[in-house]
Amino acid sequence: MAKSASFLQYMRAHGNTPGPTQRPVLAGAATGTIAEIPALLMLWWSGALSSATQSLSVSIYATVAFYLLVMIIAGVIYGRVFSRAANDPRGGWLFGISFGFLIWMIGPVTVLQWWLDGPLALGVAAMGILGAHLIYGLFLGLLFPWIHRLLQSEISQLKGPGRHGTFGVKPQNAIQSRGK
Amino acid sequence: MAEFMFATGIECSYPTIDGGRWRIDQLKETKHYENWRLDLKLVRDLGLRYLRYGPPLHLIFEGPGKYDWTFTDQVCELMRQLEIVPIMDLCHFGVPDWLENFQNRELPQRLSEYAAEFAKRYTWVKFYTPVNEMYVTARMSALDGVWNEQLRSDDGFVTATCNLAKASVLMMQAIQRERPDAVFINSESSEFYQACCPDRQIRRIADFENQRRFIALDLLYGVPVRGDIYNYLIDHGVSREEYQWFMDQDVARRAILGVDYYEWNEKLINSEGRPENLGELFGWYVITKQYYDRYKRPVMHTETNTPDADDAPAWLWRQWHNVQLIRQNGVPVVGFTWYSLQDQVDWNIGLSRAIGNIFPVGLYDLNRDPRPVAQAYKHLVEMFRHEPLVAGAEVFEVQ
Numbered sequence: 088m089a090k091s092a093s094f095l096q097y098m099r100a101h102g103n104t105p106g107p108t109q110r111p112v113l114a115g116a117a118t119g120t121i122a123e124i125p126a127l128l129m130l131w132w133s134g135a136l137s138s139a140t141q142s143l144s145v146s147i148y149a150t151v152a153f154y155l156l157v158m159i160i161a162g163v164i165y166g167r168v169f170s171r172a173a174n175d176p177r178g179g180w181l182f183g184i185s186f187g188f189l190i191w192m193i194g195p196v197t198v199l200q201w202w203l204d205g206p207l208a209l210g211v212a213a214m215g216i217l218g219a220h221l222i223y224g225l226f227l228g229l230l231f232p233w234i235h236r237l238l239q240s241e242i243s244q245l246k247g248p249g250r251h252g253t254f255g256v257k258p259q260n261a262i263q264s265r266g267k
Numbered sequence: 268m269a270e271f272m273f274a275t276g277i278e279c280s281y282p283t284i285d286g287g288r289w290r291i292d293q294l295k296e297t298k299h300y301e302n303w304r305l306d307l308k309l310v311r312d313l314g315l316r317y318l319r320y321g322p323p324l325h326l327i328f329e330g331p332g333k334y335d336w337t338f339t340d341q342v343c344e345l346m347r348q349l350e351i352v353p354i355m356d357l358c359h360f361g362v363p364d365w366l367e368n369f370q371n372r373e374l375p376q377r378l379s380e381y382a383a384e385f386a387k388r389y390t391w392v393k394f395y396t397p398v399n400e401m402y403v404t405a406r407m408s409a410l411d412g413v414w415n416e417q418l419r420s421d422d423g424f425v426t427a428t429c430n431l432a433k434a435s436v437l438m439m440q441a442i443q444r445e446r447p448d449a450v451f452i453n454s455e456s457s458e459f460y461q462a463c464c465p466d467r468q469i470r471r472i473a474d475f476e477n478q479r480r481f482i483a484l485d486l487l488y489g490v491p492v493r494g495d496i497y498n499y500l501i502d503h504g505v506s507r508e509e510y511q512w513f514m515d516q517d518v519a520r521r522a523i524l525g526v527d528y529y530e531w532n533e534k535l536i537n538s539e540g541r542p543e544n545l546g547e548l549f550g551w552y553v554i555t556k557q558y559y560d561r562y563k564r565p566v567m568h569t570e571t572n573t574p575d576a577d578d579a580p581a582w583l584w585r586q587w588h589n590v591q592l593i594r595q596n597g598v599p600v601v602g603f604t605w606y607s608l609q610d611q612v613d614w615n616i617g618l619s620r621a622i623g624n625i626f627p628v629g630l631y632d633l634n635r636d637p638r639p640v641a642q643a644y645k646h647l648v649e650m651f652r653h654e655p656l657v658a659g660a661e662v663f664e665v666q
Contacts, residue, residue, distance in 0.1 A: 242645065248646040
């Protein structure tokens with residue numbers, strides 16, 4: 088119990104409470120879109136793209152479209168989960184590359200192998216898939232703080248009490264209180 | 268008419284730990300040395316003018332008559348450009364290495380020399396906190412054995428308390444010689460001890476602690492201590508002449524009592540006679556009223572925050588409502604402070620070790636991104652910015 092409480096405190100300190108000017112989901116989607124370009128080049132260069140296309144038994148366009156969609160969603164998740172920590176221009180690259188490694192573990196190594204009942208790629212192509220995810224994570228982590236800054240508003244432009252409402256009471260709570 | 272003082276502060280503690288081998292410097296930990304220009308801009312972005320600011324004493328005061336003002340000169344220049352009104356915090360939980368610690372009998376004189384030099388150099392500064400939270404400084408350094416001299420003795424606590432109170436008096440006098448209209452905001456942590464049970468010994472401990480919390484301010488403002496506390500002071504090294512010296516001083520005239528409040532300030536004396544955190548039992552209103560009834564000074568809420576970022580806006584408003592109510596009931600509260608501007612580091616363990624834990628209590632995080640409480644505070648300030656100061660408090664008006 089104490090451990091889970093301190094973990095929640097840790098997450099609040101570092102991640103999961105975005106500030107009023109922040110748009111972590113949008114920033115994650117935008118950064119994910121950009122970060123997947125060098126990753127896609129890596130997949131193509133290492134032959135992983137054609138290997139994956141064969142394994143999935145679809146056209147190369149469908150493979151690319153699937154990959155682009157998944158990586159945008161991954162960027163959104165990254166922004167939502169690590170919004171505050173992801174904003175660190177110094178440590179962001181480490182967060183990002185770790186996140187890239189994590190989605191490689193979950194995606195090509197676990198889920199796709201289970202789905203295909205075999206590896207997605209072998210040899211250099213398999214290394215290319217790992218490399219592509221690390222490159223994706225690195226670019227995601229490096230670029231996220233800067234892209235987020237472009238999308239954020241200034242605190243001086245914000246009007247009103249924010250999502251916590253006036254007097255610190257969230258509007259829905261205030262309505263419920265009156266109804267009782 | 269003078270306006271109510273809405274403020275924030277830059278966390279600047281600099282105690283030593285581990286037998287003096289390490290110095291915790293919050294200005295460094297929170298990256299203020301790199302981001303001071305941005306930090307000052309963020310203060311203004313929130314619509315605030317007043318800023319509790321502690322220049323790094325341990326870096327400035329290099330030795331007797333030796334000062335390095337390089338950093339502070341730059342910061343002060345920008346403060347003036349941005350029309351920020353600083354409340355200069357001259358000693359915040361630590362002293363330079365050459366002054367050793369709060370047991371040093373030379374300390375009051377040396378700190379008064381520093382205060383005089385400071386006031387001479389920055390003649391435009393009107394608001395000062397000579398020594399921040401004297402009780403906490405003495406307790407953590409000489410009774411709980413955490414910072415600086417790391418003693419665990421009543422002798423040590425009394426010596427530190429007297430040195431801190433005497434330093435405050437001499438600093439206030441030195442500043443007033445340079446700037447007669449200076450205003451002093453003596454920030455102190457508001458404390459309260461509740462006995463857990465009707466056990467006579469437990470109640471005696473709670474009662475004693477409820478007196479001990481006042482000693483430093485009693486000495487500063489020349490308020491006679493209770494008989495048993497007088498004996499406690501004498502038994503632990505204060506001479507009758509020294510005590511009388513405190514009673515003969517008159518520095519309270521231009522002083523505001525700063526009352527800091529956090530959810531861990533109220534403590535329960537448990538059945539083993541040990542203090543435990545009680546949370547918010549009576550709240551800022553009740554505890555502050557106890558301090559006000561004793562000292563009859565104008566009051567400022569000089570520090571508050573909460574580490575739960577989601578609960579912070581509600582905590583902010585709760586503190587503000589305390590201020591409103593106590594003002595309605597006749598206590599002259601002149602200002603309110605959310606402390607601090609940025610998150611702090613290792614305060615969740617009372618700066619007892621240098622681990623690097625982020626304590627998410629700031630209006631902004633360490634990337635200088637605002638937390639929800641920043642927007643809530645900005646909104647509060649916009650709503651109440653024309654709140655008048657109290658009648659008769661024109662002496663505190665900023666020119």
